[in-house]
Amino acid sequence: MTDTALLHQAEQHCARRGVRFTPIRRRVLELIAETSGGLKAYDLLDRLATEHAAARPPTVYRALEFLIDQGLVHRIESLNAYVACHCPEHTHRFQLLICRDCGRVEELHLDEINDQLASRAHELGFQVQRQTIELLGLCQDCRQSPQR
Numbered sequence: 001m002t003d004t005a006l007l008h009q010a011e012q013h014c015a016r017r018g019v020r021f022t023p024i025r026r027r028v029l030e031l032i033a034e035t036s037g038g039l040k041a042y043d044l045l046d047r048l049a050t051e052h053a054a055a056r057p058p059t060v061y062r063a064l065e066f067l068i069d070q071g072l073v074h075r076i077e078s079l080n081a082y083v084a085c086h087c088p089e090h091t092h093r094f095q096l097l098i099c100r101d102c103g104r105v106e107e108l109h110l111d112e113i114n115d116q117l118a119s120r121a122h123e124l125g126f127q128v129q130r131q132t133i134e135l136l137g138l139c140q141d142c143r144q145s146p147q148r
Contacts, residue, residue, distance in 0.1 A: 003033045006084060010072050013088045019070065027051070028063040029072055029084060037103025038081025076105065077132045083107075093131065099139040106139075 010029055014021035031047050032039050041060055048055040064082060067073035071088040075081075076096060083096070083105045093114040097106040114131065121128050 003030060006033050006086060009086075009088070010070075013072065014070060017070065019066075024048075024052070024059060025063045025066055028060065029067055032067075032073055032082050033084040035083075037099075037105050038076040038079050038083045040079070040081045044082070074107070076134065078134050078136065095133040095135065097139075098134055098136050099142055100136050101138055101142040101145075104139050104141075 007026060007030060010026070011021050027048065028044065031044055041057070041064065044064075045055060045057060045060045048060060064073065064075075067082075068075060072085055073082050074085050074094065074096065076083055076098065079098070085094075085107065087107070087109070093109070093111060095108040095110060095113065097108065099105075113133070117131065118128060
């Protein structure tokens, strides 16, 4: 999906939910979408500060919180970074494949894995409040690179 299509999808998603997709939220999503891997908050702030002198950490973190709440961005826990979600209408039970060489991130939606985990947690009397499944490895391009 192109960045333009992703932003258009985000606008429609926010309109359907009746929430404001402000210019700063839009720009934060755009900057994240331009990166094939995750983007850390302070790297995001550095990029944003070149355009908006008033950009400060709270501005970025508020925008990130909004984008996460709307399902437009995922936080990569292991990297403390953020990646755009190309399917915000999904139930947001997802898994991330993260290439340790190039940093590319792919999002999977294997609901059966999530269902099995939720079922087992329930059997054990455990209430899941948040679930993060991240698989770190090498993408096909990096595995086939002649430099390996």
